[in-house]
Amino acid sequence: MTKPTKDKGRAKAAKPVESERSRAETNLARKLVAPALVLMLLVTAFPMLRALYLSLFSYSLSAPDDREFVGLSNYGTALSDPLFWQDTGNTVLIMVVTVFFELVIGFAFALVMHRLIFARGVVRTSILIPYGVITVVSGFAWQFAFSNNNGFVNGWLPFIGDDFNWFAQYDSSMIAIMASEIWKTTPFMSLLLLAGLAQVSEDMIEAAKVDGATWFQRLFKVILPNMRGAIMVAVLFRALDAYRIFDNIFVMTAGANGTESISFLTYRQVVEQFQLGIGSALSVLLFLSVLVVAFVIVKLFRVNLADARQES
Amino acid sequence: MALTGKNKERAQRVGMGVGVALVLGWCLLPVVWIVSLSFKSQQAVTNGSPGFLPADGGGAGFDNYRQVLQDGDFLLAIRNSAVVSLSATILSVAIATLAAYAIARLEFKGKKFVLTTALVIAMFPVVSLVGPLFDMWRTIGLYDTWYGLIIPYISFTLPLAIWTLSAFFREIPWEMEQAAQVDGATSWQAFRKVIVPLAAPGVFTAAILTFFFAWNDFVFGISLTSTENARPIPAALSFFVGADPFNRPASLLAAGAVVATVPIVVLVLFFQRKIVAGLTAGAVKG
Numbered sequence: 168m169t170k171p172t173k174d175k176g177r178a179k180a181a182k183p184v185e186s187e188r189s190r191a192e193t194n195l196a197r198k199l200v201a202p203a204l205v206l207m208l209l210v211t212a213f214p215m216l217r218a219l220y221l222s223l224f225s226y227s228l229s230a231p232d233d234r235e236f237v238g239l240s241n242y243g244t245a246l247s248d249p250l251f252w253q254d255t256g257n258t259v260l261i262m263v264v265t266v267f268f269e270l271v272i273g274f275a276f277a278l279v280m281h282r283l284i285f286a287r288g289v290v291r292t293s294i295l296i297p298y299g300v301i302t303v304v305s306g307f308a309w310q311f312a313f314s315n316n317n318g319f320v321n322g323w324l325p326f327i328g329d330d331f332n333w334f335a336q337y338d339s340s341m342i343a344i345m346a347s348e349i350w351k352t353t354p355f356m357s358l359l360l361l362a363g364l365a366q367v368s369e370d371m372i373e374a375a376k377v378d379g380a381t382w383f384q385r386l387f388k389v390i391l392p393n394m395r396g397a398i399m400v401a402v403l404f405r406a407l408d409a410y411r412i413f414d415n416i417f418v419m420t421a422g423a424n425g426t427e428s429i430s431f432l433t434y435r436q437v438v439e440q441f442q443l444g445i446g447s448a449l450s451v452l453l454f455l456s457v458l459v460v461a462f463v464i465v466k467l468f469r470v471n472l473a474d475a476r477q478e479s
Numbered sequence: 480m481a482l483t484g485k486n487k488e489r490a491q492r493v494g495m496g497v498g499v500a501l502v503l504g505w506c507l508l509p510v511v512w513i514v515s516l517s518f519k520s521q522q523a524v525t526n527g528s529p530g531f532l533p534a535d536g537g538g539a540g541f542d543n544y545r546q547v548l549q550d551g552d553f554l555l556a557i558r559n560s561a562v563v564s565l566s567a568t569i570l571s572v573a574i575a576t577l578a579a580y581a582i583a584r585l586e587f588k589g590k591k592f593v594l595t596t597a598l599v600i601a602m603f604p605v606v607s608l609v610g611p612l613f614d615m616w617r618t619i620g621l622y623d624t625w626y627g628l629i630i631p632y633i634s635f636t637l638p639l640a641i642w643t644l645s646a647f648f649r650e651i652p653w654e655m656e657q658a659a660q661v662d663g664a665t666s667w668q669a670f671r672k673v674i675v676p677l678a679a680p681g682v683f684t685a686a687i688l689t690f691f692f693a694w695n696d697f698v699f700g701i702s703l704t705s706t707e708n709a710r711p712i713p714a715a716l717s718f719f720v721g722a723d724p725f726n727r728p729a730s731l732l733a734a735g736a737v738v739a740t741v742p743i744v745v746l747v748l749f750f751q752r753k754i755v756a757g758l759t760a761g762a763v764k765g
Contacts, residue, residue, distance in 0.1 A: 189586065192585050192586060192587060193585075193586075193587040193588060193589075195581070195585065196581040196585040196586075196587035196589075196590070197581075197587065197589065199577040199578060199580060199581035199585075200577070200578040200581050200582070200589075200593050202574045202577065202578070203574050203575060203577065203578035203593070203637050203641060204578075204593055204596065206574065206630075206633055206634050206637060207596055207597065207600050207634050207637050207638070208596070209630075209634065210608070210612070210630060210631050210633075210634035210635075211600050211603055211608065211634060214608050214611035214612050214615065215607070215608070215611070217611040217614075217615065218607065218608075218610055218611045221610070221611065221614070228614075272505075275498075276502050276505075278498075279495070279498035279499060279501075279502055280502070282495065283495065283499065284495075286499055288751065289503070290499060290502055290503065291751055291752075291755060292747060292748060292751045293502065293503050293506040293507055294502065294506055295747045295751060295754055295755070296506050296507065296510060296744060296747055297505075297506055297509075297510075298691075298747075298758075299691060299740075299743035299744060299746070299747050300509075300510065300740055300743065301694065301695050301697075301712070301713050301716075301736075301739060301740065301743070302695060302697060302713070303697050303713040303716055303717055303736075304513065304713075304716070304736040304739060304740055305509065307513070307716070307732055307733070307736055308509045308510075308512055308513040308516075308733075308736070309509065311512075311513075311516055311729050311733070312509065312512055314729075315529070316524075316527040316529070317516070317519075317524050317527060317529060317729050318529060319512065319529065319530055319531040321529065322529055322530060322531075323531075329529065350505070350509060353505070354506065355758065358755055358758050358759055359758070359759060361759070362759035404601075404602070407602040408602075410604065411604040411605060411606060413606055413697070413698055414697040414698070414713075417697070417701075417717065418717055430604065430606035430698075431606075433606050433607060433609070433610070434606050434609055434698070434702065436610075437609055437610035437613060437702070438609060438613060438701070438702045443610055443613075443614055446610040447610050447611065449607075450606070450607035450608070450609070450610050450611070451607070453604045453606060453607040454603075454604055454607045457602065457603070457604045461602060
């Protein structure tokens, strides 16, 4: 099967028959993608526009009749609230720390799996288990593990007293939250990195070895640069996923001791306090900040999005 | 290098063994822990039972499981999760199959737009939709219903399904369909006997990944439902407080968590290779 219209312009000019065919093809393709496109936009673009609209009102579901146009003042309220910035700070901190550890540990796991000769199936099956475990369950497992009442972490860690309460202050609560997040998502990272590792040519590594490169030189000069695309896509995916962290915080601390994330703040305003006006403003800000994060990562690391979309 | 060939080989083997042990420990320890917790008696948990395994006399056998499986709300939550996740999976994969076929096989203007939309939606901060959807669903009566969850699940799993499927479809040797027709098969036979078996693994992989997403979802589960009419398992677990709100029944919760995790673990055990292929297909060329 040849792809008939790789070069549409020329085909159109030279062969009118071909052009008709390509038009029919476009028509069929549009019919085929329409349901998917409509559904994706219906539940994202449309509500997002509605959030944009509602964010201009003072609107509380507990007093829906008092809805009143207030312009951009909801945004002013949100942006001038220290809580907003504190929660954004938490979210960014969680994103940076978890993605860093996931990258390092995930890469180590990928190296192990790549070189593995025995027990391949067992390792690959186990690595998928954290991926499959519900995030809420992971949150519970780690919350109870860190619990001073019923957990084992205090007993296992040498420098921690048996009655240390991890959830009594900010720092240790954040560590517990990140532990659950890192545990659950490192396997995903390591599988993406494993796929990238498989594309690095063995000949090149062998050649570097023959030239007397040490293991570290081979790693940093040959392997890592050659799987840059895979690393960047993995980082982008995971970073944006970490930025919307919600489940673990909800389950483990419910935002206590200042551990709230920006997603949790938005949720609290809308679902618990029925403040749809300010909640919508927060939704829009959350969406914009994800765009900013995506933009920064793409620009900073020059991620090729075609890699992610499997084009080119 | 001071190591001789034989010693080096042995060192590598030991290193590999340590690596495997670390990976397995990482993946399985928290799972074993929650299973162990589910066997501690509630009495022991209330009094405090630090330690990984149930202490002497602190075990409960299968009591926690018995209690969880007799809890009406928990069973309803399993039912809700099963119905919602399966419906979303079937619909999402069906719709994605059409789109992925077009993306993999046809040339058309707007392909880039579809792929970009899918990419953006895959990274969408779901919580920012909670407010407007909460409001809209209450207005049109979808709040706290199965449909109210199925619809957003379809939308958010479509990107993953489309990527996975179009990656698989690109690898199918479509000319075999024509070859079969030349050999005298009708086009329906050619499709059914040649293309369907080739496409089935991809469709199946997409279905598993979609199901994982729906089963795992928490944000929509807690914000678009309010009763056991539609509340799925993750939300039900998080709202499960027990008799004493200040002292959550950890071991009972753990038993519930294990029950909720079993379907996923079974899927992983049976379809490990397909899941790995599907997960990496969407993100890295290969």
